[in-house]
Amino acid sequence: MPALYILIPVAIGLVGFAIWLFFWAVDSGQYDDLDGPAHSILFDDEDPGHTGGIAEADKVDGDGERADEPEDKRGA
Secondary structure: OOOHHHHHHHHHHHHHHHHHHHHHHHHOOOOOOOOHHHHHOOOOOOOOOOOHHHHHHHOEOOOOOEOOOOHHHOOO
């Protein structure tokens, strides 16, 4: 019986913390768009902020080798 005097306040505290954590997650936007990220991988939209792949593709010359490699390392 004395254990209930400890366990009941601890359980109420944990429930209160879980409720606070849920409302914090909702307010911070964790559950705003659940479908968008899952569908965005299916579409090939070019993002102007991600230009690394474009810059890397520009470095490749016509025969598929990188243009910035020295001649002695090409095709060796």
